[in-house]
Amino acid sequence: MSDLKARIQGIRDAFNQALGQVEGLKALEELRNQYLGRKRGIVKDLLNDLRSAPKELRPELGQVVNRLKQAVESGLAERLEELKSGESDGSSERGIDITLPGIAPELGSLHPLNVVNRDLIRIFERMGYEVAGASEIETDFYNFEALGLTKDHPARDMQDTFYITDEVVLRTHTSNVQIHMMQNRKPPFKAIMPGRVYRKDADITHSPMFNQVEGLVVGENITFTDLKGTLEHFLKQLFGSDTKMRLRPSYFPFTEPSAEVDVTCIICGGKGCRVCKNSGWLEILGAGMVDPVVFENVGYDPETVSGFAFGLGVERVAMLKHSISDIRMFFDNDLRFLSQFN
Ligand code: DAH
Numbered sequence: 001m002s003d004l005k006a007r008i009q010g011i012r013d014a015f016n017q018a019l020g021q022v023e024g025l026k027a028l029e030e031l032r033n034q035y036l037g038r039k040r041g042i043v044k045d046l047l048n049d050l051r052s053a054p055k056e057l058r059p060e061l062g063q064v065v066n067r068l069k070q071a072v073e074s075g076l077a078e079r080l081e082e083l084k085s086g087e088s089d090g091s092s093e094r095g096i097d098i099t100l101p102g103i104a105p106e107l108g109s110l111h112p113l114n115v116v117n118r119d120l121i122r123i124f125e126r127m128g129y130e131v132a133g134a135s136e137i138e139t140d141f142y143n144f145e146a147l148g149l150t151k152d153h154p155a156r157d158m159q160d161t162f163y164i165t166d167e168v169v170l171r172t173h174t175s176n177v178q179i180h181m182m183q184n185r186k187p188p189f190k191a192i193m194p195g196r197v198y199r200k201d202a203d204i205t206h207s208p209m210f211n212q213v214e215g216l217v218v219g220e221n222i223t224f225t226d227l228k229g230t231l232e233h234f235l236k237q238l239f240g241s242d243t244k245m246r247l248r249p250s251y252f253p254f255t256e257p258s259a260e261v262d263v264t265c266i267i268c269g270g271k272g273c274r275v276c277k278n279s280g281w282l283e284i285l286g287a288g289m290v291d292p293v294v295f296e297n298v299g300y301d302p303e304t305v306s307g308f309a310f311g312l313g314v315e316r317v318a319m320l321k322h323s324i325s326d327i328r329m330f331f332d333n334d335l336r337f338l339s340q341f342n
Pocket of ligand 1: 172175252255285286309312
């Protein structure tokens with residue numbers, strides 16, 4: 001009797017040890033066959049052996065064998081669950097709780113200014129524009145002279161310039177790219193020119209460094225109607241198809257005639273609100289027909305070539321689109337601000 005009990009205890013120990021080492025479903029199945037196989041399983045053998053035990057001991061021994069059988073069955077079932085849910089990779093032994101929720105990696109996102117920049121570029125790329133650029137450190141000639149802003153020109157006061165030397169400046173607008181492009185290319189072409197620009201100006205709506213996007217179309221018979229149609233299409237794409245546009249006469253040294261371009265307020269839709277100062281309109285672009293003087297400065301013949309140009313501020317568009325009141329938010333790099341634009 002105690003022989004048999006000791007044997008059963010031995011079988012239990014061996015089973016538990018084997019179970020702990022099982023690393024796959026196949027090995028588990030083999031273990032099941034080894035212990036519970038109908039013809040030659042270890043438990044079956046035990047039950048067979050019971051028949052030769054003394055009659056009065058059989059019920060008790062039978063119980064012991066049955067308990068072993070149940071232990072084997074539940075051990076196998078438990079291990080099967082573990083294997084299925086991947087718990088058998090040893091992680092629990094290594095002190096890792098794989099049932100804890102994972103830590104989601106923080107996803108980066110584009111800077112809101114880059115989003116606007118990208119949107120602007122895409123709209124013009126769809127109209128067949130190429131993208132051009134030039135240096136942010138610029139000579140007086142490309143930033144001012146060639147654009148009709150002679151040294152004594154009063155319009156130089158429009159832009160507070162960072163001078164590096166008397167002849168070298170941080171460009172005050174992206175209009176310098178126009179000159180480089182026209183010098184290097186023959187018309188016709190159309191391009192937009194995104195880039196950083198610099199002015200000595202700082203308050204909640206002005207930053208000493210900001211971004212502009214310039215546009216330039218040059219060819220034969222380019223007219224003011226082309227300018228109007230292009231800008232209207234662009235503004236509807238950018239702010240929505242309900243957007244209306246209006247042009248006001250204005251002045252730029254490099255365009256003639258020149259216009260200030262307004263859109264219906266994107267906050268109130270034109271009814272009048274705090275953002276549009278109750279006018280219903282927001283100023284969004286400067287534009288005009290390229291001044292013949294500019295063509296002469298780059299060696300084009302103003303009699304055969306015409307064109308239009310426009311420029312806008314990227315920060316202003318982003319501020320309007322997202323109702324941001326302080327331009328410095330764009331440059332503080334506070335993640336609580338930046339992560340709102342995912
Ligand atoms: N350069 C102007 C500025 O910085 C913007 C501008 C106005 C660009 C009219 C143009 C234009 O090309 O035609 O304020």
